[in-house]
Amino acid sequence: MSASLSSVLFTRGADRVYFAALLVCLFYIFCTSGPIPIPFRENVGSPGPLQSQDTVSADDNSTSVAEGFDLADVFKEEQASSKDVSDIFSAEPWVPPQVTDLDESRMEMVEPYITAIMDPKDKYFDRLQCPHPYKNRYKGLRRRRNLSSKFETGPKQYFFALNLYECAHVLPRLLGSVVEAIRLLRPEDCVLSIVGGRSTDGTTEILSRLRDEMEAMNVTYYFSTSDIDPLKQGNDRITELAKLRNLVLDPLIRQPELYDPDATVIFLNDVSICADDIMELVYQKEFQRAHMTCAMDWVDYGDTFYDSWISRSMTGDMFIEIPQDGSFEFKHNLFWNDPVTRKRFDMKLPIQVYSCWNGGAAFTAKPLLKDNVTFRASYKDECYMGEPTLFCKDFWTLGYGRIAIIPSVNVGYNDDESRHVKEKHGYASSTIFETEKVEERSTEIQWKVTPPELVKCEPDWVHPSWVQWDQASKDQEPFDWTHSGYFNADKGEENEGGLIFD
Numbered sequence: 001m002s003a004s005l006s007s008v009l010f011t012r013g014a015d016r017v018y019f020a021a022l023l024v025c026l027f028y029i030f031c032t033s034g035p036i037p038i039p040f041r042e043n044v045g046s047p048g049p050l051q052s053q054d055t056v057s058a059d060d061n062s063t064s065v066a067e068g069f070d071l072a073d074v075f076k077e078e079q080a081s082s083k084d085v086s087d088i089f090s091a092e093p094w095v096p097p098q099v100t101d102l103d104e105s106r107m108e109m110v111e112p113y114i115t116a117i118m119d120p121k122d123k124y125f126d127r128l129q130c131p132h133p134y135k136n137r138y139k140g141l142r143r144r145r146n147l148s149s150k151f152e153t154g155p156k157q158y159f160f161a162l163n164l165y166e167c168a169h170v171l172p173r174l175l176g177s178v179v180e181a182i183r184l185l186r187p188e189d190c191v192l193s194i195v196g197g198r199s200t201d202g203t204t205e206i207l208s209r210l211r212d213e214m215e216a217m218n219v220t221y222y223f224s225t226s227d228i229d230p231l232k233q234g235n236d237r238i239t240e241l242a243k244l245r246n247l248v249l250d251p252l253i254r255q256p257e258l259y260d261p262d263a264t265v266i267f268l269n270d271v272s273i274c275a276d277d278i279m280e281l282v283y284q285k286e287f288q289r290a291h292m293t294c295a296m297d298w299v300d301y302g303d304t305f306y307d308s309w310i311s312r313s314m315t316g317d318m319f320i321e322i323p324q325d326g327s328f329e330f331k332h333n334l335f336w337n338d339p340v341t342r343k344r345f346d347m348k349l350p351i352q353v354y355s356c357w358n359g360g361a362a363f364t365a366k367p368l369l370k371d372n373v374t375f376r377a378s379y380k381d382e383c384y385m386g387e388p389t390l391f392c393k394d395f396w397t398l399g400y401g402r403i404a405i406i407p408s409v410n411v412g413y414n415d416d417e418s419r420h421v422k423e424k425h426g427y428a429s430s431t432i433f434e435t436e437k438v439e440e441r442s443t444e445i446q447w448k449v450t451p452p453e454l455v456k457c458e459p460d461w462v463h464p465s466w467v468q469w470d471q472a473s474k475d476q477e478p479f480d481w482t483h484s485g486y487f488n489a490d491k492g493e494e495n496e497g498g499l500i501f502d
Helices: 002-032 104-109 111-118 135-141 168-185 203-216 237-253 275-287 339-346 366-371 387-397 415-425 428-438
Strands: 156-163 190-196 220-225 259-268 292-299 360-364 403-411 454-457 465-468
Touching (some): 111 168, 135 168, 156 237, 190 203, 237 387, 259 366, 403 415, 403 428
Parallel strands (some): 292 403
């Protein structure tokens, strides 16, 4: 009897052990499996992939949809295969370049800069004061993770890129805002890539010391230096600038397997920018389903739009009026021949353009990872243009034409300039509140799927012409512009707009 009872109890105990083991296995499978894919939602009347219609979007008079907008709806689960990039990039392992011109004697000046960059409350420097970004607005940009992925390193989602030279004065504000944006986006999902060099003001030393802080945050950090000098006598400025921009993108395009194929590149100039400016560029890229979003950069304390040589509207013309004699007497007259665009600009609403950069841009990495798009100089028989203009042109050629400026994002090239810029044009956060909450305006863009047939060619301000938007796209024959006389250091002088021409 006792033996039979013992046998029954043993059997029941074993069943409990087996059942408990089964529960453990099921829990393990649940935790280690990936998240349930969320299908890409194509909303009728919302910006989406290129369609056959001329425009896509909702009526501008409709109420804003930003309040209920969930950014998770626009992140695609369908990703490009590794084969898409296997034929483009070298099979040899990529070795990050090194810092070659570090001056140890300047290291003693570094710590106040590092403290300011890492602590937004630090008051050591008289930098531009910035508001806190709206966390609820931008929380959808932070990639969702399941229990297991919180402990894993997934593909990188955000790639911050900067070329920095002799700009220590702006680093506390610029990199302080970059760090704040990275914290909002999740450090593990971010890469910070910086190329410097030739600086004598401590820029190189500050950026070198920053590595310890970035690694402590779990941010992937690349910093190297280059001796490329776009203004060196005999160099073609645009060719050299393109080289520098491509160097800072090297960690992305040489290691595509480390990145989400739909990753976002945030490429910033040496500007005094706030974290809400950065976050709004990224947000509008996702909300509008844009391929690129750009800021607006200003000089003369916010009176003059700066990046006029680069930018073109959807009329194909420049943002500002430049008469035949090349003078800047009408430099305050933005979008003078495009009343619809001017109205949207005055209302601080996003606007589709042919090309832009304007101190900083957020753009999809797909054309870089799948189609080997890089920054470049003009081809033979192609209008001499800036490398960002040509970058946008190549986006259009491949069907990535949803390019927009975000008039709520306004920046200057030092803290004092940016203070005046913000006073004149507003902070991003306050403009967003006024436009979307108070005035309840729709911010959606009615996307055009075809570029302007003709684009203004301004190689030197005094020889303007109109050219086909896809000029030289078929042959794509490289050309040496060193002796062209266009914007070259060996033959140039500055005009009243601050740009060099022959």
